[in-house]
Amino acid sequence: MNNAKIVKETKLIMNVTLIAGIVLLATGILFTQMDIHLISNNKALIALSLLPLSMALVYFLKLSSIKKSPHKMRSILIKENDERLVAIKNEADAKTFKVIQGALFLTYFGYTFIVPEDIFKGAGWWILIILLLTSLFLPGMFRSAIGKADFNGDSEH
Numbered sequence: 001m002n003n004a005k006i007v008k009e010t011k012l013i014m015n016v017t018l019i020a021g022i023v024l025l026a027t028g029i030l031f032t033q034m035d036i037h038l039i040s041n042n043k044a045l046i047a048l049s050l051l052p053l054s055m056a057l058v059y060f061l062k063l064s065s066i067k068k069s070p071h072k073m074r075s076i077l078i079k080e081n082d083e084r085l086v087a088i089k090n091e092a093d094a095k096t097f098k099v100i101q102g103a104l105f106l107t108y109f110g111y112t113f114i115v116p117e118d119i120f121k122g123a124g125w126w127i128l129i130i131l132l133l134t135s136l137f138l139p140g141m142f143r144s145a146i147g148k149a150d151f152n153g154d155s156e157h
Helices: 003-034 043-068 070-081 083-114 123-155
Strands: none
Touching (some): 003 043, 003 070, 070 083, 083 123
């Protein structure tokens, strides 16, 4: 278990989410103050900033816990990095993705049949079809990229 690697990764995620949250918050406040309507409701940008800011807070608390008492965090760090537990988590994530992909598929078909006048016209229809197609094609693309990376990594040894 490499604590320095975990701390570095936690700091990176914390900083990226903090920057994203601040940018969204500042953009929302600036657009509201200047009465610029890039989207219909600028409060949506402010609301969206809560997610990355909350994630940054969680990673800050994790980092603080690691630095304050690393011996107490040891079991948590082992759970996050043990290969067997990571494999189980990845399998659960894959099954969850398949369930969500199925729900997205059913939502797309339901929306298409319930609101046929929106086909090729409505933003909701286009968003659903793009998400559905992305969910179908990206896993194969990621498998291919990971396979190439593994092949290149194996050939260097």
